[in-house]
Amino acid sequence: MLEMGGNQVDEAVAHATRALRAVATTAYDWTAHAGGLEWTCLDTAEHVVSDFTAYAAQLTGRAQGAYVPIEATLEEGTDPAGAVFAIEASGGLLAAVVRTAPPDARGYHPYPYGSADARGFAAMGIVELLLHTYDVLRAFDVAYEPPENLCEALLAWQFPHVPPAREGDSHWATLLWATGRGSLPGRARLERWRWHNQIHLPADRVALLEVAPPAAADLAAGGTGGFDWIEGGPYEGTRGAAGRTARAYAAGTHRPEWGMYAVVRTADHRAIGAIGFHGAPDDEGWAELGYDLAPAARGNGYATEALRTLTEWALTLPDVRGVRALVDEGNTASEAVLTRAGYTRAADRGARRAYVARPAFEDEARSANKAGC
Incomplete structure (x- = not known):
């Protein structure tokens, strides 16, 4: 599985600071504007330090609804070598926090739905570091290209809505395109861009966690997807759904909201099953979903909680007319879950x-129409 965590933060920091130290000398003027930015190179380095520190604080503070009100800045008079040292030190802080964060730790971030987990903050920190290293080095006409495996992991975890690198395109070139910094043949240049943190939908006794393409591919191949499963899980339906998600991402058709979610029991943070959509809504605005619990988790009302939570959330999204589920004749247990x-x-x-x-508004309209007939 493509990993994203503290080790990847360390790898990115080591690679980027090595490149930045090569230009942190008197031969390079860091008061010049970084390539494509309004910030100077020193300002850009300070921004990276601030992001690393803030992301670590979001996780340790379990921030909800707003950023932790702290900001890290470079001391007045800090030279380029000192700025690179600060990036290295604050990057180590983020890596340590990501490694030690408990599995349910989340912190506030607005994109796209208000929070991120440790993987998300690791990925966001790495994206900021690699892109802004590229920006700084552009000011001095110095080429920069981070490890391909790191770029591939960033795309799969943090940009699942972006079609992956095609044959002949590097993962780094694709990441530059996905962040408005580069061009790719056959793809229009982006003027605006956003990353995507995996969605978290809390219920009562369970929470729904969006399954990213790397985790889906691992599940489809017989792995755990990074989740701690109860006995008997993941069940066959979960692995099948994971395969569909992985194939959709590989084909460039994956839409994150309309994929797969792990059902995690909040009492012990163990995965008990999965629920998700068979794809984006059709032309009439109808989305179709399915669900699957490990046998040991059935009969406890978990499926009803998960289904109600995902359905209510989906019905708030734009242009969604309704959600549909199909059941084989004789599957009375599933019919009972849907009814509840x-x-x-x-x-x-x-x-x-x-x-x-x-x-709800459509049901009310239908009732009103019937009453008027």
């Missing part, structure tokens, strides 16, 4: 029974 989660029976689709959930 608020789904209603709809017309069969082929040989399968259909259950649907709609936004």
Whole structure:
């Protein structure tokens, strides 16, 4: 599995600071503007230090709803060598926090849905470091290219909405394109860009954690996807869904919100199953989902909680008309879960029974229309 964590932060810091130290001499003027930025090279280095420190604090503070109100700055008069040293030191701080954060630790970040876990903060920190190292070195016409394996992991974890590198394109070139810094044949240059932290949807006794493409590929190949599973998990349906997610990412058609989510029991942080969509909503605004729990977790109401939580969230997204689930005839247990989660029976689709959930305003409109007839 492509890893993202403290080791990757250390690798990125070692690579970037080695390149930056080569230009942290009197031969290079760090008061010049970094390539493509309004900041000077020293300002850009300070920004990286501030990001590393802030990301570590977001995790240790378990910040919710806002950033921890602290800011790291370079002391007045810091020279380029000192700035590089500060990047190295603050990068070590972030790496240590990422390594020691408990599995449920999350901190505030606005993109895209208000929080990030340790992997997310590690990836964001590395993206900031590598891109701004590139920006600084551009000011001095010095080429920079970080390790390909690191760029591949960043794309898969933090930019799952971006089609992966194609044959002939490097992962670094793709990352530069994905962040508005480069061009690729056949892809329009980006004027605006955002990364994507894995979505976290809390319920009562469970939480839904979006499964990133590297984790999905590992699950499909027989691994754990980085989750601690209860006995009997992951079950066959989970591995099948993971395979679909991994294939969609490889094909460049993956849309993160409409993928797969692990169902994690909050009491012990163990994964008990998975739930997710079969793809983005169709042209009429209907999304279809499925779910799968390990046998040892069934019969406890976890599936109902997970289904209700994911459905209610999906119905708040733009242009979603409804969510549909299909059930084989005779699967009364699944039908009961759907009914408890608020789904209603709809017309069969082929040989399968259909259950649907709609936004509350649409249900109200339908009731009003019936009353007026």
